[in-house]
Amino acid sequence: MQIQRVARHLTPLILVILVVLGCSDYSSASQPAPTTVSQTDVTARVAGLSDEEARKLLISELEKTASQDETLKKLGPDSNSPLARLLNVLDTKSDVSEQGTRQLLQALPKVGADLSTSFRKLCPYNTSTGAMENLLWVLFFLATGIIIELLFVHLVVRRIFANVASFTIPTAITGVDKLIASITQELPNFLRLLIYFCGSYVIFVSFIWTDSPNVQMFFLAILILSTLIRAFAILTRMFLSPQSPLFRIAPINCHLAGIGYRALLITFSYILTVMMFGIVLKKLGLSAPTLRLYFLFNATFLLSATGACILFYRKQVADAIIQSPSEYGECASWGRNQFAAIWHLLALAYLVLLWILLFNDIIDPAQENRGAFLLSFFVVPIWMVSDKLLQWLVKYAMATLKIHLETYEDSGEVSEADILQREQGKKTFMKTMTVARTGLVILILIWIAGLWNIYIPVFSNLSGVVFDTLIILTVAIIFWQFISNWIEQKIEESLPADKEKKEDEDDWGASANRGRSYTLLPMLRKFIGTILVTMVTMTILSSMGVDIGPLLAGAGVVGLAVGFGAQKLVADMFSGFFYLLDDAFRVGEYIEAGGITGTVENISLRNVMLRHHRGMLQIVPHSDLGPITNYMRGGLIVKFNLDFPYDAEIDQIRKIIKKVGQAMQEDEEFKNDFIRPLKSQGVREITNSVMTIRVKFTAKPGAHFLIRREAYKRITEALRAKGIHYAHRKVIVDIPSQPGSTEEHIASAAGAATGELIQQEEQKAAEASTRQK
Structure with a gap:
């Protein structure tokens, strides 16, 4: 296998060297004629070798193979790469290019005959008349589906949606309401499309007149093609709404919406039709060279029509490039003006290069097709979507780091330091966006080159890692925003309605009683954030080619060591987890635990903060709480x-x-x-x-x-x-009558009795106060 690989790589190089130097005659004249060795002679010679001689011969052959591998690595890129094959198109000695081009040229006169032969296969008897009749029958069943659709619209749809038109249409719709309104607006068209598909299919299956699989396959292909085109038209109308700006989701004007709708619908219909008929022709047995010519002709027509549109709309697009709002300045920069002047030349050059790459792949049947042509053709929409995602990521990162915000909420006068800080943040944002968008353009170009098997040793792998990272971060941020917003909404709902509670109305303090959601959701958000950051980091490292297995194993060992070394911390965390799981207390409740009383003000992973009714903040670890008395449950x-x-x-x-x-x-x-x-x-x-x-x-x-x-x-x-x-x-003092009693004796006895009574009352008051606490 190694010798075959070396031979495959060296053969084109040897042919080029021989052609350039013209050494074919010289080589044949200067070198002796090769001697012919039969299989018997080879067997006899090998049998006559000793073990030592056979070992030396094997070592010498392995050394030759290794030296050939080193020479091949020094020669540069693989001669089978697209760049080498692109150069080989001009090389008359290239077997692959010459053979592929010859096959296409030989297939040109046979295109009509091949198509006619494939068309006749629609008839079981292989006749043109029968194929035409079957084609007309297929069209008849599709027309029957359209008639059923029209009847359904007249009898059902108009009655169901008769009251929709009577609704008062608002002057403006935003957000999710606009999407819901667009779906409602196009819902009758979805029902019509469903009735058309089901009606055509049921009628065809019920009254089918032939068992030919080719006819059935052709009918399904036409039915699916027409359904997909109409479904795409409905979805495009939902987002662009060329007739009504009220339901338009895309932020563009009516003129651009109409142009975009027609351009997208025509392009999608053309590409889908070409692909569907290509599949049908392949199933009908069309020859491979003719099928390649079919795709080459349709791709050439698509690129030519695109080039004509570029020349026709070059001024309008140039004006849009110059006048489009910029986040990097109020007026168009010099680079934008220069790009607007030559954008059509760059686009035409890109189309020519795309056609050359496509032709290079078509003449080589062994080349893998990974959708490179279609992805390269739609590179501008791909760039627009990627650019919007990149801008959103940069804005979110800047806002999270408090470097730059799109809008500022000013409660009063803004100081000069704040204005200077905002200007500095805006400049940082502009520079970051410029670098990020430039890098995005380079990465898209490298990615497109990779689709055509043109690999740049370092940057090709780097582009894949960056794209994977952007996708991972986008999905993670979207998920985090959804979870965070949901948690914030639930926390707001758990807050009490009366927020103006006076401090003197509660002897336990001024903290309001919160629900269980207010207690659990902040901790849940912290937990989800930690898990999300860990998973995103590990996924990005894995996409970069880093083996995360040892990292996970090391993290497990470290976690085990921390668990044994910090038993108190683990006990606090687990105790708090089970307290919250049992719903023992919530934020805002007045509890007594471990001899400490107070209102629960905050709960962390390890501690609970209790605010005493006299104002002191008490921080108690969860494992020290012990039995809990909750005064806020029940009456x-x-x-x-x-x-x-x-x-x-x-x-x-x-x-x-x-x-x-x-x-x-x-x-x-x-x-x-x-x-x-x-x-x-x-x-x-x-x-x-x-x-x-x-x-x-x-x-x-x-x-x-x-x-x-x-x-x-x-x-x-x-x-x-x-x-x-x-x-x-x-105080009743009963003094027995004694001779010689004076007023001093009476007062002394009354005072003693009063003191005793006061002491008893103070003791009772202290006991009552202790019971109430």
Whole structure:
């Protein structure tokens, strides 16, 4: 195999050297005639060699082969490359070029006969009359499908979409509404196309008159071709909308939309028709040289028509190049003016080069066809789409790094330093875009050259890596923007409606109670961002040819080492994960954990930030939380005591408290915060001096403070209106009558009793405060 490869590479080089130097006669005259050696003599000579002689002979042959390989590497590119084959077109000694060109020239007179032979295969009896009749039958079934389509439109479509025209059309549509409106506008045409395809196919299958596979294949080819052309026309109208600018998605004017619509439709229809009939002719047995001539003729006609359009519209395109809005300056630069003056010459030269490359591939049947001609022909639309993606990536990167923003939100006067920074950012953006677009043009040219098997040793591989990187980054950024926007929307939805909550309305602090989405989604966004950056980095390294297997293995080892060395960190992360999974607490909830109380202000991977109701921020690792008491789940039962004199009417007080509770439940400010109404629980205890009645209600967490204050106020006012007052603390000192008692003895005893009573009341108040906390 190695000797054959060396011979294949060296043969064209030897032929060129012989032709240039004219050494054929000299070589044949100066060198002795080769001796003829039979197979028997070769076998006899080899059999007579010793082991040492055979080993030396084998080593010498291997050394010759190695020296030939080194010589071949020094000679430069492969002689089978497109550049060498392009030069060989002018070389009369090139076997491939000469044979391919000769085949095409010999096939020219036979084109008519070959096409006629292929056409007659539409008839099972191989007659022209029968083939023509079958062709007419195929057209008849297609016409039947059109009639069914028209009947469907007249009987069904007009009735279904009769009310669409009566809708009020707005003056402007933007965003997704424009796409939805375009789809709605073209929906009847999609239905018509579906009825046409199904009707033609069903009628043909139901009334088919022949078992010829060629006729069936020809009918399906024509049906699919017409369906695809009409579908492309509908999709093009959706985006360009040449008749109505209201539904136009592409940002162009009506004149350019009409020209673009017609040009795209004609070009797509022509290319698709040529490809479809080429497939049909190949299935019908058309010879390979005639088929190559068919494609060469149609490609030549396409390039010629394109060249004529370039010459016809050269002034309009030049004006559009000069007058198009530029992000790099307000007026057209010198380079843009020069390019506008010679753009048509460059385009025509590109078409000529494209035809030469196509002819070079057609004369070589062994050359692989990877769609190089069509991709090269549509290089301008490919460049436009790639340029838009590149601009979007650069703008997104600049905005993310806060280097340059398209729009600035100015809340007040802008300082000179901000203006200078913005101008500097704009200059950086302009330079970055210039370098990026220049690199994009070079990469597209290298990519097009690679399609034609013209490889530049370093840059060809580099262009593939850059294209893969751009695609990976584009997909990653689109996915990240979608996820980030969705998370932001869900976070906004989880925020409470009332954002103007006063600090004095909540003894637990001013933090609003957040939903579970507000707690989990920010951490989910960080996790997704980390995973996305890691995957993008690994994918880009893999596309560059880097073996990421050792990197993944090393990352696993490092992760295992970190896991063993930082057990506390791992315990904190896993504890936090399971706390969040169990929905133990959320941002804004008041909890007690590990002897620490406070409102959850923020949750990170390792810690939870608790804001104490007196203002201190407490940072607690997840593994130190322990059992958690969440005061914000369910309702809080609030009980408080009211002291009355011994002779107070208990039933009257109970009715007054009940009426106050009913009034508070009907109040718009408090009714949504009640879970159970305010009511009296009767007499709780009777002490030495007062009768204590307990009041109870159940409210939502955080709102119970406000309800309790309002209940105190309303109950007090209602009792005062009925002439009922709270009990005053009394100290009754019973002093036995003793002879010689004085006022000093009485005052001393009363003071001691009062002090004891005050001490007892302070102790009870401290215990009650501890229970409430």
